Amino acid sequence: MPKRASVVWTRPALDNLLDIVRHIQSDKPTAAQSFASSIKTKVARLENFPESGRLVPEFPSSSLRELMVGDYRVIYRILATPPTVQILTVRHGARLLEFPPESV
Numbered sequence: 467m468p469k470r471a472s473v474v475w476t477r478p479a480l481d482n483l484l485d486i487v488r489h490i491q492s493d494k495p496t497a498a499q500s501f502a503s504s505i506k507t508k509v510a511r512l513e514n515f516p517e518s519g520r521l522v523p524e525f526p527s528s529s530l531r532e533l534m535v536g537d538y539r540v541i542y543r544i545l546a547t548p549p550t551v552q553i554l555t556v557r558h559g560a561r562l563l564e565f566p567p568e569s570v
Contacts, residue, residue: 471516471549473509479540482556486538501536505556508533509540512551516544524563534559 475483483505491498511518512533519531522541533540537560542553557563 469549470513471551473551475553479553479555504535508535516551
């Protein structure tokens with residue numbers, strides 16, 4: 467049986483997520499809670515299925531992957547040893563990436 471991957475959030479990714487949740491919460495507290503729960507559920511699946519996200523279209527030759535949660539993109543990369551999923555950023559889907567998040 468394959469080894470489970472650890473999911474690790476970078477500080478910028480956590481800050482992005484908190485900013486988004488606070489913004490949603492200012493108008494719709496229930497929607498903010500639902501959004502945060504959806505992110506948590508989708509990201510938790512990466513422990514067992516780290517390659518389930520698609521390759522990031524802006525950087526197809528990189529190893530960056532993303533999950534879509536509503537209108538938002540959770541961008542991550544997989545590190546082999548030990549098996550780790552590193553969450554790099556959470557962004558609105560309408561925003562294109564201008565540079566790979568791992569360089570931030």
